[in-house]
Amino acid sequence: TDAQNLANPNLIVLLVGNKRDLEEDRQVSFLEASQFAQENDLMFLEASALTGENVEEAFLQCAKTILSKVETGELDPNKLGSGIQHGETAIRRFQRQSTSTSVNPPSCSGCKI
16 A cells, blocks of 8 residues: 555556465465455466466566556656666667668668658
């Protein structure tokens, strides 16, 4: 609640149920955790560090959600305090691409301009 109330309104929170591989020792049901996540506007998935199940997916879900918010304009990486920013490498790559395409546009057979 504090994070949602005090942080950027576009905060992305992912609730991860760990130890998915220990089904017999479960203390919180999938349904209970899923409902909690829904009621609190959280993303949710279960993962297992032991087997690696959904570990990468957790990061991918967050990244996809952030990218979606950037694309829709909800988040602006150029705005101070947005919580995200372009990395230096990405900025340099983007600047190089925009410079090279404006100076030497790529040739394209069959393209209609």
